Amino acid sequence: MFPRPIQDQSLLRQRLYKIALPISLIVWLLPMIAIVATAGRSLSDINYGNYWGVPTEWAFVANFTAVFDSSPILIYLMNSFIITVPAIIGALVLSTLAGAGLALYKFKFRFFIFALFIAGNFVPFQILMMPVRQLTLDLGIYDTYWGVILFQIAFQTGFCTFFMRNFIAELPFELVESARSEGVSEWKILIHVIVPLLRPALAALAVLQFTFIWNDFFWPLILIQSDELRPVTLGLTTLKGQFISSFNLLAAGSLIAALPPVMMFFAMQRHFIAGLTLGASKG
Amino acid sequence: MSDLSVGAPVPVRRRQSFFRRNKLVITPLLFIAPAFAMFSLFVIYPIIQSIALSFTQWQGIGPKTFIGFENYRQLWHDPVFWKALVNNIYWLVLFLLAPVIGLFVALFLNQKVFGIRLVKSLFFFPFVVSQIVVGMIFTWFYDPSFGLIAAIIEPLGWTIPSILADENWATIGVIVAGLWPQTAYCMILYLTGLNSVNPEIVEAARLDGAKGWWLLVHIVLPQLRAATFIAIVVTIIGALRSFDLVAIMTEGGPYNSSNVLAYYMYDNAIFRYRVGYAAAIATVLFMIMNVYIAWFLMRLLKSEKGSH
Numbered sequence A: 001m002f003p004r005p006i007q008d009q010s011l012l013r014q015r016l017y018k019i020a021l022p023i024s025l026i027v028w029l030l031p032m033i034a035i036v037a038t039a040g041r042s043l044s045d046i047n048y049g050n051y052w053g054v055p056t057e058w059a060f061v062a063n064f065t066a067v068f069d070s071s072p073i074l075i076y077l078m079n080s081f082i083i084t085v086p087a088i089i090g091a092l093v094l095s096t097l098a099g100a101g102l103a104l105y106k107f108k109f110r111f112f113i114f115a116l117f118i119a120g121n122f123v124p125f126q127i128l129m130m131p132v133r134q135l136t137l138d139l140g141i142y143d144t145y146w147g148v149i150l151f152q153i154a155f156q157t158g159f160c161t162f163f164m165r166n167f168i169a170e171l172p173f174e175l176v177e178s179a180r181s182e183g184v185s186e187w188k189i190l191i192h193v194i195v196p197l198l199r200p201a202l203a204a205l206a207v208l209q210f211t212f213i214w215n216d217f218f219w220p221l222i223l224i225q226s227d228e229l230r231p232v233t234l235g236l237t238t239l240k241g242q243f244i245s246s247f248n249l250l251a252a253g254s255l256i257a258a259l260p261p262v263m264m265f266f267a268m269q270r271h272f273i274a275g276l277t278l279g280a281s282k283g
Numbered sequence B: 001m002s003d004l005s006v007g008a009p010v011p012v013r014r015r016q017s018f019f020r021r022n023k024l025v026i027t028p029l030l031f032i033a034p035a036f037a038m039f040s041l042f043v044i045y046p047i048i049q050s051i052a053l054s055f056t057q058w059q060g061i062g063p064k065t066f067i068g069f070e071n072y073r074q075l076w077h078d079p080v081f082w083k084a085l086v087n088n089i090y091w092l093v094l095f096l097l098a099p100v101i102g103l104f105v106a107l108f109l110n111q112k113v114f115g116i117r118l119v120k121s122l123f124f125f126p127f128v129v130s131q132i133v134v135g136m137i138f139t140w141f142y143d144p145s146f147g148l149i150a151a152i153i154e155p156l157g158w159t160i161p162s163i164l165a166d167e168n169w170a171t172i173g174v175i176v177a178g179l180w181p182q183t184a185y186c187m188i189l190y191l192t193g194l195n196s197v198n199p200e201i202v203e204a205a206r207l208d209g210a211k212g213w214w215l216l217v218h219i220v221l222p223q224l225r226a227a228t229f230i231a232i233v234v235t236i237i238g239a240l241r242s243f244d245l246v247a248i249m250t251e252g253g254p255y256n257s258s259n260v261l262a263y264y265m266y267d268n269a270i271f272r273y274r275v276g277y278a279a280a281i282a283t284v285l286f287m288i289m290n291v292y293i294a295w296f297l298m299r300l301l302k303s304e305k306g307s308h
Helices: A011-027 A030-039 A044-045 A060-070 A073-104 A110-122 A126-139 A145-172 A173-181 A186-197 A199-215 A218-223 A232-242 A245-269 A269-281 B009-021 B023-052 B070-076 B079-095 B096-111 B116-128 B131-142 B148-156 B170-195 B200-208 B212-224 B225-241 B246-250 B263-272 B274-305
Strands: none
Touching: A011 A030, A011 B116, A030 A060, A030 A245, A030 B116, A030 B131, A044 A245, A060 A073, A060 A245, A073 A110, A073 A145, A073 A186, A073 A199, A073 A232, A073 A245, A073 B023, A110 A145, A110 B023, A110 B274, A126 A145, A126 A218, A126 B263, A126 B274, A145 A199, A145 A218, A145 A232, A145 A269, A145 B023, A173 A186, A186 B023, A199 A245, A199 A269, A199 B070, A218 A232, A218 B170, A232 B212, A245 B131, A245 B263, A269 B170, A269 B274, B009 B023, B023 B274, B070 B274, B079 B096, B079 B170, B079 B225, B079 B263, B079 B274, B096 B170, B096 B225, B116 B148, B116 B170, B131 B148, B131 B170, B131 B263, B148 B274, B170 B225, B170 B246, B200 B212, B212 B225, B225 B263, B225 B274, B246 B263, B263 B274
């Protein structure tokens, strides 16, 4: 193990470590702590310029209620779900198929197609911006949920295919071979042999994609115009204008927007990290 | 031709047998087709279109005029473009602190003590939060009249400039905000990497008297190569893609001092109706990023060949 286990070191070092740990954590999370504290600060504190001092009273409930009452944040949240969920499902279905196609068969240009998916995943969004905007206009899906959903499916499919193909390539190939020798069709092999084994990969990808798509700001900004279709990342910029001097409300709004991916992370941590690090454990 | 005269059942059987004979070629193509079609339509084709657009003058609507390399010539003489490019280099260089700090945080947390799992997850927190939220938080932090930084250092008798409104500080301020989640990302990559470091090799080196720095550099880091590679790739791509934070924190200001290529491109396309010019900026950014994409793919190809 590296570094040397702290238990093997002097008592003094052990004590120092145990003190350093919470201190570093607090410093590291200071921005989050600050935003939580601000979300509970009363408006009178803010008005009197008491931004960081001891709050005179806690107003969490009042602030969160105020955000829900005085802004369309509930609609923004719903929009985020309406966009995120189908986009994840679409990307997972397409990438499971493509990943299996790339991992289980040998054919010409296999690496070339695989490389295209990976490379596409790294491109700067800006080079896609105007043509994709035009494309959604031509398809009649500009300023609808579908524009963002379809784009996210297409774009995220690149990363998901990379992930899926690596995962499927690690599965025991004998399973496929023995199914084939028994005359099982390729489609049934995929559905009944491969997909059940993919559960951990699908979970990891679903969690990861949830945070990616939920937190995305750029594509809704480009493809959505109407306020009532905005997801919460975009909605926050509207709230920023609306709550211009009510930092407590803006802080509460930001927390509400951050909550779903954070909860997802804590509930499915293992999967989330598996998704992030799959690329790092290889190569 | 004579096949046609044989009758209906034969072609059907033929088609079946053709599919069956070639199923190991046809099936993968069918599997890949939907993903490939979507990806081509929304990613590959738009890239080609953007590059084509960069040779035109276009306001977003109305006629496009082909003007050859005129956009690129103008870019060459555009001080804002150069400023944005230099800022992207700042982003790149400073962002590479993320893998370094991430490594040290990972080493710091790589202990088995009570509650360490929770501490690790909390350290990872910033990565899960939207950049928009991160940008807003840091914007408050930096504010000279009610920000936390001012609140902390004013009692000490120091004053800070209005970071995001100061030409010299705006870019740094935005980058620091970006480093926060990026470091968390690199940290998790290294924590996973440290799990797979071979303890026997480390012990053997310790018995030979290796410790501290020497042990880290010569024994541990080589085993973390994969994690380092991914950390550097995602950090570079993240630095070049930087848009959300600039958009929410400074909008490229003051006086374009914190502009980056991604934001300048957006600005030209959406607010200045110079779509061709914007496409040229995007193309330049794309070409820079292609260097890293090629690097990544070459390494991947090498490791693929190695594993077969």
